[in-house]
Amino acid sequence: YTPEQATVIFVLGGPGAGKGTQCAKLVQDYGFKHLSAGDLLREEQDRPGSEFGDMIKSYIKEGTIVPMEVTIQLLENAMGAAIEKEGKKMFLIDGFPRKMDQALHFEKTVVPSKFTLFFDCPEDVMEERLINRGKTSGRADDNAESIKKRFKTFVETSMPVVDAFEKEGRVVKVMATRSPEEVYEDVKVGLKTKGI
Numbered sequence: 001y002t003p004e005q006a007t008v009i010f011v012l013g014g015p016g017a018g019k020g021t022q023c024a025k026l027v028q029d030y031g032f033k034h035l036s037a038g039d040l041l042r043e044e045q046d047r048p049g050s051e052f053g054d055m056i057k058s059y060i061k062e063g064t065i066v067p068m069e070v071t072i073q074l075l076e077n078a079m080g081a082a083i084e085k086e087g088k089k090m091f092l093i094d095g096f097p098r099k100m101d102q103a104l105h106f107e108k109t110v111v112p113s114k115f116t117l118f119f120d121c122p123e124d125v126m127e128e129r130l131i132n133r134g135k136t137s138g139r140a141d142d143n144a145e146s147i148k149k150r151f152k153t154f155v156e157t158s159m160p161v162v163d164a165f166e167k168e169g170r171v172v173k174v175m176a177t178r179s180p181e182e183v184y185e186d187v188k189v190g191l192k193t194k195g196i
C-alpha cells in the first residue's frame, strides 16, 4: 500500500475531549493504526538533532498551531512506516487537521479522509480533565494558562474545520461527556453508520 490507498479517519475535538482515550479503544477492537499529531510533534521535539525542537516547544506551550509543513511531514513519514512495516492501511489521525489550510492540503496531497470522528465536549469538562491530568502528565501545556490558550485556538481556528466537514456531511459526532466506556459505545454505533 501507499498513503494514497490508505483509509484515513480524522479524530477531532477540543483539548481533553478524549481523542487519545477513544483511539486507544478503537485500536484494540478494529486494528487501526493510531497517529496522534500532538504525540508525533512531542516526539520530534525531543529527538536529538531535530531542527524543529525549539520551535515545536514554543508552539505547544502557547497552544498555537505548528506550521503544517512540519506536521504533515511527520504524519506522512509515520503512515509510510506503518504501511511498510506493519502492513497497516486504516489510520486514525488524531488531533489533525487543526486549521482549514491543513485540511485542504492534506486531503489534496496525501489522501482524502473517509470522515471525521468529532468529540463534542463542553470546556468546563475538558478543563477539569486536563488540570487533573496535569498533576501527572508532565505535559508542558497541561496548566491553567496554556489550557486557556489551547481553548482559544480550538474555538477560533480548529472548530471551523469541523464545521466545514459537517456541512459536507462528513462528520460523525459523539458526545464526549460520559464515561470513556459509554462514549465508546456511541463511537462504535457512529462508525457503523459509515460502514466500519
Ligand code: UP5
Pocket (backbone or CB within 6 Å): 013, 014, 015, 016, 017, 018, 019, 020, 021, 022, 036, 037, 038, 039, 041, 059, 060, 061, 062, 063, 064, 065, 066, 067, 071, 094, 095, 096, 097, 098, 129, 130, 132, 133, 141, 150, 176, 177, 178, 179, 180, 181, 183
Ligand atoms: N478522559 C478521557 N476521556 C474521559 C471521559 N470520557 N471521562 C472522564 N475522563 C476522561 O484525555 C484527556 C484526559 O481526560 C485524560 O486524563 C483522560 O484519562 C481523561 P485524552 O484522551 O488524552 O484527550 P485528548 O482529546 O487526546 O486530549 P489532548 O490533551 O491530547 O488534546 P489536544 O488536542 O490539546 O492535544 P494534542 O496532543 O492533540 O496537541 C497538543 C498541541 O500540539 C496543540 O495545542 C498544538 O500546539 C500542537 N499541534 C499542532 O500544532 N498541530 C497538530 O496537528 C496537532 C497538535
Ligand code: MG
Pocket (backbone or CB within 6 Å): 019, 020, 036, 038, 095
Ligand atoms: Mg491526545
